[in-house]
Amino acid sequence: MKSLAIAVMVFTALTLTSPAPSRAGAGDAGSGGAAAEGETDGRPPSGPCALPGVTRQVSEAARTPPGFARSHGTVRAVTLFVDFPDVPAEGTPQERYAEFFPAVADFYRASSYGRLDYRSTPLPRWIRMARPYASYGIERGASFDAGGGNGYHALSREILAAADGEVDFRDYDLVNVLVTPNAGPPATEDVRSVTFAGAPTGLTTGDGVPFQNVSFIWSRQTGNSPYRVLNHENGHAFGLPDLYYTSGLTGRTRTPVGHWDPMDEDWGPSNDFLAWHKWKLGWLAPDQVHCLTGPGTRTLTLTPTSVAGGAKLAVVPLSRTRAVTLEARAPGPLDHTVCRPGVLVSTVATDVASGDGPVRTSDATPGSAGCYTTDPNVNARLSDAPYVAGQRCLAPGVSVKVLGQDADGRWRVSVTVRPRILGAGSPAAVSRRSSAGGPG
Structure with a gap:
């Protein structure tokens, strides 16, 4: 968003x-x-x-500035899964993953007339955050500010600490973080899914690449194609505006x-x-x-x-x-x-x-x-x-x-x-x- x-x-x-x-x-x-x-x-x-x-930043300019993910040819995403000690996941990572894939990849392949080959690789385990959900202060509009010790910067530090040993982030253009949908309000009350794209977030992975073009997906969308929230968020990573x-x-x-x-x-x-x-x-x-x-x-x-x-x-x-x-x-x-x-x-x-x-x-x-x-x-x-x-x-x-x-x-x-x-x-x-x- x-x-x-x-x-x-x-x-x-x-x-x-x-x-x-x-x-x-x-x-x-x-x-x-x-x-x-x-x-x-x-x-x-x-x-x-x-x-x-x-x-x-993201705009309708015909040319997308440097820093955003490329949107043509083979594009690789790594998909991670997050839950919290007070809000443990109610399903498996595979079940959460199936809400979005292969539907997202199929959508981009069809919309691009085969010119975008979207490939997602899941790390199929829940990454448990260290603190209760509410302590991170996540709400609509929450920032990636490193100064407060909360928000998306704090979440991402823990995600990287847990995943860096298993994921070579140099191999990926996008990062998708699928949060357990029982954390936070339902999407019908407050849409919190967000993308940080186009610029380094201030964090660097153990592989030496900036942690950027990352989408966080919360709750579940309604309707008969709820996976499209990730289409939207990845659209930001490709340089498209709201x-x-x-x-x-x-x-x-x-x-x-x-x-x-x-x-x-x-x-x-x-x-x-x-x-x-x-x-x-x-x-x-x-x-x-x-x-x-x-x-x-x-x-x-x-x-x-x-x-x-x-x-x-x-x-x-x-x-x-x-x-x-x-x-x-x-x-x-x-x-x-x-x-x-x-x-x-x-x-x-x-x-x-x-x-x-x-x-x-x-x-x-x-x-x-x-x-x-x-x-x-x-x-x-x-x-x-x-x-x-x-x-x-x-x-x-x-x-x-x-x-x-x-x-x-x-x-x-x-x-x-x-x-x-x-x-x-x-x-x-x-x-x-x-x-x-x-x-x-």
Whole structure:
């Protein structure tokens, strides 16, 4: 849910609004064609659509800063198990492990189209902490501060002392700590799972490597795919931010992306990553991404993220740090809740912090109660957010019209970029033009 920042930069908060649905008519012209699936070696995105970041912590920047775990190719995790003298584990490590594996590895393999081979190795015994659970002062937002002698620093010191003789941490990219689920409140009352990623925690293993990119999983999530809390936490280790609001809601939608990405809603039924995240994580080849920087109208074809192959993402930069993204979503192995297939339109901002809504999904049906209303873990109002044939979406300097589907289930869209958007300068200028945008 949170990650350890390398550095903190103070930035003026700007309102990020999602593009607004529109019924305005306009002619279609031009053709961009569809990109074919190509190969990718996991290199980070490049080019004018690869928005830069403004901090070295988790963000929507196309390039993830050093220190985070790689997210392409073979990635190895070591999984450890912890209980307490006053809260002994009620099951075996193997039972706790089976709550997450092989499901987590299978999810990442499917979402990455086979480009992330996630391998977990368990140390199949409970590591008993030295003190009672409450004495560590673990609560939501607890830090890794070494000064107090409590919190995650104290837990981790004991974990390393117990595991260092059996685990060569040089062999692993990620560390997963599965705490006995009877320690602490249930997840329905207080979600405490957390990741410390991107920077050394101040601890070094006996093998001489920093103890970092470590996820602690508490309690049990609800819903029919509770393992997804680890998908979310490992997403932080790969450099992805929280999409939901973590504080200061002030009447805004708590989940501005809804169930369209597990970095927003990781409870309940399964959901796949946004195409922007797939590009950031190295899972899309360059020719699977349309980068629209010049003025004019282009007709594009997008293949749903739930199937392999084809173009997956269109990006229209609004400024140095903001862009409108388009992707097609349809029911699939990881997208269980898609009840209105279509084109999902979002605004991405690399200058908005994790937990402050760095991505905003436009709702094609504002005021609707949604089409997936049977699970309280799903933001029902955004479940029918995709745009379908005949609908238009407006953003500052950009107009999107959905033309329809072809026989293979691909979605055709017409995107018009107006000249006034070119060279859009500061984020503040974009924010002013966005202030009359859609629901936020």
